[in-house]
Amino acid sequence: MLSVLAPVAGATVGLEEVPDPVFAQGMVGPGTAIEPRHEAQEAVAPIAGKVVKLHHHAFVVQGENGRGVLVHLGIDTVKLDGAGFESLVAEGDEVEAGQPLIRWNPAEVVRAGLSPIVPVVALDAGGDVVSRTGTGEVERGGRLFQWT
Amino acid sequence: MAERRVRIESRVGLHARPAAMFVSAAAAFDGDVRVAKAGGESVSAKSILAVMSLGARNGDEIVVTAEGEGAEALLDRLAEIANTD
Numbered sequence: 001m002l003s004v005l006a007p008v009a010g011a012t013v014g015l016e017e018v019p020d021p022v023f024a025q026g027m028v029g030p031g032t033a034i035e036p037r038h039e040a041q042e043a044v045a046p047i048a049g050k051v052v053k054l055h056h057h058a059f060v061v062q063g064e065n066g067r068g069v070l071v072h073l074g075i076d077t078v079k080l081d082g083a084g085f086e087s088l089v090a091e092g093d094e095v096e097a098g099q100p101l102i103r104w105n106p107a108e109v110v111r112a113g114l115s116p117i118v119p120v121v122a123l124d125a126g127g128d129v130v131s132r133t134g135t136g137e138v139e140r141g142g143r144l145f146q147w148t
Numbered sequence: 149m150a151e152r153r154v155r156i157e158s159r160v161g162l163h164a165r166p167a168a169m170f171v172s173a174a175a176a177f178d179g180d181v182r183v184a185k186a187g188g189e190s191v192s193a194k195s196i197l198a199v200m201s202l203g204a205r206n207g208d209e210i211v212v213t214a215e216g217e218g219a220e221a222l223l224d225r226l227a228e229i230a231n232t233d
Contacts, residue, residue, distance in 0.1 A: 020165065027168040029196060052201045058164060060200055068197035070164065078160040091203075123197040 002147040009140040010036040030130040031121035038107040042100035054091040056082035068123040150219035157231040161205035179216020
């Protein structure tokens, strides 16, 4: 069982609240989403492992048994071309769960007219292998869901 | 086996949204579907982790192969997804 930690602090709202049908319908995978606090912050690794993909605004960490977790900072944030995002690690780095990976400010994303919501998705996982995620406030690094 | 070379027009490359659509289409196909960056190792096109990890960026050329009935139609669809933002 893999504990997936919250990459950001905020309100857990569920994937269905993500304003992108590909996430909302679970096409990327099962998981949840966090409405982050609108303040400058560092998003942390949800699990320990290798950063197999790093974009300005998103990353995938692959951990034990090859399981990969995608964290996407905001929706359509690719349009910002990295403005307001600072990578703190490089692709290929091994990271600890809870290690800061990207510095960003959800308030800036909102000012750009985009949603800062953060989907956290278990890749290549069936919907039934992710524990109920619930809703409510979560602290950064707090347990978000379990991947059995 | 059907093969198609496709240049990625999606601005973000084969990342979250295009990757999910690409993998959903591939996963619905009965036969084997694989994707590689031109000159690189191929991975299963049915794994979103593998497809995202491929790191196919805007402007990269990918090679998609499919084996089975309807392979050409599938490749048409995958090429269309890779070319959509």
